[in-house]
Amino acid sequence: MKELEDRIRRDGIIGEGGVLKVDSFLNHQMDVGLFRAMSREWARLFTGEGVSKILTIEASGIGIACVAALEFGVPVVFAKKSRTKNIAGDVYRTEVPSFTHGGVSDVVVSKRFLLPGDRLLLIDDFLANGAALEGLLTLAGQAGAAVAGVGVAIEKAFQPGGARIRAMGVRVEALARVKSMSPGRIEFC
Amino acid sequence: MKELEDRIRRDGIIGEGGVLKVDSFLNHQMDVGLFRAMSREWARLFTGEGVSKILTIEASGIGIACVAALEFGVPVVFAKKSRTKNIAGDVYRTEVPSFTHGGVSDVVVSKRFLLPGDRLLLIDDFLANGAALEGLLTLAGQAGAAVAGVGVAIEKAFQPGGARIRAMGVRVEALARVKSMSPGRIEFC
Numbered sequence: 241m242k243e244l245e246d247r248i249r250r251d252g253i254i255g256e257g258g259v260l261k262v263d264s265f266l267n268h269q270m271d272v273g274l275f276r277a278m279s280r281e282w283a284r285l286f287t288g289e290g291v292s293k294i295l296t297i298e299a300s301g302i303g304i305a306c307v308a309a310l311e312f313g314v315p316v317v318f319a320k321k322s323r324t325k326n327i328a329g330d331v332y333r334t335e336v337p338s339f340t341h342g343g344v345s346d347v348v349v350s351k352r353f354l355l356p357g358d359r360l361l362l363i364d365d366f367l368a369n370g371a372a373l374e375g376l377l378t379l380a381g382q383a384g385a386a387v388a389g390v391g392v393a394i395e396k397a398f399q400p401g402g403a404r405i406r407a408m409g410v411r412v413e414a415l416a417r418v419k420s421m422s423p424g425r426i427e428f429c
Numbered sequence: 430m431k432e433l434e435d436r437i438r439r440d441g442i443i444g445e446g447g448v449l450k451v452d453s454f455l456n457h458q459m460d461v462g463l464f465r466a467m468s469r470e471w472a473r474l475f476t477g478e479g480v481s482k483i484l485t486i487e488a489s490g491i492g493i494a495c496v497a498a499l500e501f502g503v504p505v506v507f508a509k510k511s512r513t514k515n516i517a518g519d520v521y522r523t524e525v526p527s528f529t530h531g532g533v534s535d536v537v538v539s540k541r542f543l544l545p546g547d548r549l550l551l552i553d554d555f556l557a558n559g560a561a562l563e564g565l566l567t568l569a570g571q572a573g574a575a576v577a578g579v580g581v582a583i584e585k586a587f588q589p590g591g592a593r594i595r596a597m598g599v600r601v602e603a604l605a606r607v608k609s610m611s612p613g614r615i616e617f618c
Binding site for chain 2: 263264265268269270271272273275276298299302303304305306307309310313315316317318320349350352353
């Protein structure tokens with residue numbers, strides 16, 4: 241998607257350790273006008289897929305997922321990274337290693353909100369090693385819900401997550417696929 | 430706001446320890462159509478206030494804030510609950526006690542995204558003891574940004590947060606103000 245690629249070229253910052261910082265428009269400050277354009281692109285790509293619900297994971301996926309949900313006319317469910325006393329009783333649960341925080345997070349979603357009849361669209365800001373999205377696929381599987389596909393804003397195509405998820409037979413629509421990056425220079429697929 | 434009050438009466442669950450669970454539509458599963466109606470109400474209430482940015486805190490405020498930002502035509506910034514390696518260098522920082530998790534969270538926002546010229550609308554799902562919103566007010570103060578007001582979905586008016594924030598001279602617009610609640614029964618102001 242050209243609008244997103246142009247924005248990454250203009251405002252993205254390539255930091256140390258393979259970090260692509262897009263915190264001025266995607267995951268700290270959030271440009272919701274851009275999110276709407278991205279959401280319309282996903283709505284076009286997943287037309288006729290019968291998406292019943294969007295599933296994402298806290299925190300930076302939530303904003304994009306909610307704007308997308310307005311386009312699809314469906315609710316959002318976000319998986320939580322640790323159990324709080326506001327999540328009662330029965331949850332689906334898995335573990336996800338965290339790239340940004342280090343360590344492992346317990347990821348949970350209430351059983352009441354993922355149903356066997358659901359057809360889920362998974363949304364997140366980044367796809368790199370794929371750990372978060374694999375966690376969401378695990379939760380969907382526990383619920384017996386179908387997965388219509390995955391929508392991510394940015395895929396780091398030089399990391400293995402995208403290939404691994406596509407190899408599971410899951411459709412992945414990344415709106416910007418980074419082929420390579422180095423300070424001052426970014427190439428898209 | 431009648432639509433929100435009706436929804437709380439219908440789908441809210443009053444749990445032990447003064448917890449009002451609205452996780453089927455507000456802060457775990459999210460009804461973005463309801464969020465849009467709420468956002469239009471805030472846009473009406475804050476007309477002419479010159480809001481330049483919406484400030485919220487992860488995680489459950491983010492979805493509401495992003496839908497509201499579409500109505501206001503402004504970006505969202507969300508404060509993060511712990512420092513990650515994706516937040517570089519200069520941040521505003523404060524501590525917020527957590528009602529749902531226990532303990533204290535370090536709350537940070539990048540200095541690049543809160544500016545002295547900003548006129549902020551603070552958005553969150555709940556106002557009870559007011560700790561999260563007071564943390565956001567502290568961050569806004571550190572940045573020298575003006576605060577146009579606070580928009581919350583639900584205020585527990587029997588807890589002290591709302592009174593304390595209004596006593597600071599901050600305008601608070603709660604779309605549903607709970608006067609009292611007990612299992613099976615909820616009264617609004």
